[in-house]
Amino acid sequence: MSQSFLELSLVSMAFKTRQGPFQALSGINLRVDKGEFVSLIGHSGCGKSTLLNIIAGLYHCTSGGVLLEGREVNQPGPDRAVVFQNHSLLPWLTAYENIELAVKKTSQGKRNKAQIREWILHNLKLVQMDHAMNKRPEELSGGMKQRVGIARALAMEPKVLLMDEPFGALDALTRARLQDELLRIVADTGSTVVMVTHDVDEAVLLSDRVVMMTNGPAATIGEILNVNLARPRERLALATDARYLSARKAVLEFLYHKQLKAA
Amino acid sequence: MTTTATLAAPTETSSARKSDTVTDLGAVTAAATSTPVVKASVAAAVPPTPTAKRRPAWLDTLGDYAARILPPVITVALLLGIWELASSQAGASLPPPSKVIADTKELILNPFFDNGGNDVGMAWQLLASLERVLYGYSIAVVVGISLGVLVGQFAIAMRGLDPVFQVLRTVPPLAWLPIALAGFRDGNPSAIFVIFITAVWPIIINTSIGIRNIPNDYRNVARVVQLNGVEYFWKIMMPAAAPYIFSGLRIGVGLSWLAIVAAEMLIGGVGVGFFIWDAWNSSRISDIVLALVYVGIVGFMLDRIVSWIGRWVARGSSVN
Numbered sequence: 001m002s003q004s005f006l007e008l009s010l011v012s013m014a015f016k017t018r019q020g021p022f023q024a025l026s027g028i029n030l031r032v033d034k035g036e037f038v039s040l041i042g043h044s045g046c047g048k049s050t051l052l053n054i055i056a057g058l059y060h061c062t063s064g065g066v067l068l069e070g071r072e073v074n075q076p077g078p079d080r081a082v083v084f085q086n087h088s089l090l091p092w093l094t095a096y097e098n099i100e101l102a103v104k105k106t107s108q109g110k111r112n113k114a115q116i117r118e119w120i121l122h123n124l125k126l127v128q129m130d131h132a133m134n135k136r137p138e139e140l141s142g143g144m145k146q147r148v149g150i151a152r153a154l155a156m157e158p159k160v161l162l163m164d165e166p167f168g169a170l171d172a173l174t175r176a177r178l179q180d181e182l183l184r185i186v187a188d189t190g191s192t193v194v195m196v197t198h199d200v201d202e203a204v205l206l207s208d209r210v211v212m213m214t215n216g217p218a219a220t221i222g223e224i225l226n227v228n229l230a231r232p233r234e235r236l237a238l239a240t241d242a243r244y245l246s247a248r249k250a251v252l253e254f255l256y257h258k259q260l261k262a263a
Numbered sequence: 264m265t266t267t268a269t270l271a272a273p274t275e276t277s278s279a280r281k282s283d284t285v286t287d288l289g290a291v292t293a294a295a296t297s298t299p300v301v302k303a304s305v306a307a308a309v310p311p312t313p314t315a316k317r318r319p320a321w322l323d324t325l326g327d328y329a330a331r332i333l334p335p336v337i338t339v340a341l342l343l344g345i346w347e348l349a350s351s352q353a354g355a356s357l358p359p360p361s362k363v364i365a366d367t368k369e370l371i372l373n374p375f376f377d378n379g380g381n382d383v384g385m386a387w388q389l390l391a392s393l394e395r396v397l398y399g400y401s402i403a404v405v406v407g408i409s410l411g412v413l414v415g416q417f418a419i420a421m422r423g424l425d426p427v428f429q430v431l432r433t434v435p436p437l438a439w440l441p442i443a444l445a446g447f448r449d450g451n452p453s454a455i456f457v458i459f460i461t462a463v464w465p466i467i468i469n470t471s472i473g474i475r476n477i478p479n480d481y482r483n484v485a486r487v488v489q490l491n492g493v494e495y496f497w498k499i500m501m502p503a504a505a506p507y508i509f510s511g512l513r514i515g516v517g518l519s520w521l522a523i524v525a526a527e528m529l530i531g532g533v534g535v536g537f538f539i540w541d542a543w544n545s546s547r548i549s550d551i552v553l554a555l556v557y558v559g560i561v562g563f564m565l566d567r568i569v570s571w572i573g574r575w576v577a578r579g580s581s582v583n
Contacts, residue, residue, distance in 0.1 A: 058483055076486040088480035092502040092577075101498060102488045156488070 042213030399458025411470020450530030473507025509573030
């Protein structure tokens, strides 16, 4: 039996609350192949970010387990770099230094000083932020900060890139541009990505598979949609593509028909 | 003399973070606004045709200076005037400023004389006090930040130590002096201990608040990058908590300076506190007034220095 790259088996998560334990996730099974782009989509509060944090090792699931290349995930590490929703750049460091903080640790014994510098610059170029390498986060726009956040994660050379609503805080135009760039970067680097999103178009445009989660409590995977669209994908061409539209409709159907949440 | 530590958190950090929804269009608008600047500099290069109706630049800067310097000068002059008038009445118990200056001329002009024993110039008196503050405060900084980190980082340390801190910090500085004298059997270390115990509480408490307020995001970044304890301390904890730590340090240095004068009155020897007490015992009221002015100026400078260091160290860390 072939071993999958990233495997979640029967992952459940309960949080302790004053009213007793709250079952957030229950019995989640998911296999992600190397080089695959998977999005987790669901209504807010369904636990998709919790699931991502479990993969990241930031949370410990109460039962079940996560295997990455056959090894159990039980603590955070650079092999599962996270792009946080609010960029989480350290405000007292420049864009370059923020990436350096991550790279210095992961490059120990692998790169010398000059190579580290080159690697940081390479990653800044990848997100087209090399022009602002000496700027602090406060001097950057929201989109630029998120670019640096992505560069920081990529620079750790993760086996899986985890993204927690990476473009959620951005305006629509900036978001679209960064999505296009992410498509290009993922194609260039062959990254395996697990992304949490609440944006249907984003999920369909970027993913190979869209994992749709049911509403909590005890949320689990409702449906998984394979997005059989050829890459590279073009936003404009896809806007009228029948397969894209039907994939989009399937996700909308799930979210607003089968899992409609009383707001 | 009761001094309660006010736990002021820096306003910069408590203010909400800027929203992240700034678009890249910011760069475009910046470029647009820069054009008039270019035009203006071109216009300036060409000699202005209508013979300058605007006031010349140097007059403007002079006006700015005046607007900043005049109000405090006028306030001080007014206060001195009122004091002069009030103290010039027949039977006034305090000397007017004119008499203070006349009486203390020798002290003002000769800050560095040394006649042996306690009979030394004001500069030596102040330096002796500053030396004690320096020792006591330095110990307070090291101990205060260490304990603050401990209490801020570990919930169990917080539960164990915080009640003790909360009780001890309300003890007035001078109440520690007899205990210190009993322990050290010497005046100087006792004074230094009083400074330490006065300054340490706001440093501990502000540091622990700063540590506890480190955003979870930064902790998560550190965990993903797998920083070890030492790296986390220097690269995340200290810069993130710096604004809080420095507001504690600022309160601490102010309290030290408040406490030193009182402590020195009791322990004697060279120092501005005992100078004041000695002057009172020999009815040299003018000397007291002069000493108070010096104490005020030195205290102000200490506060400025710590605040300036804080701003330099914490540059960037309070904004997100």
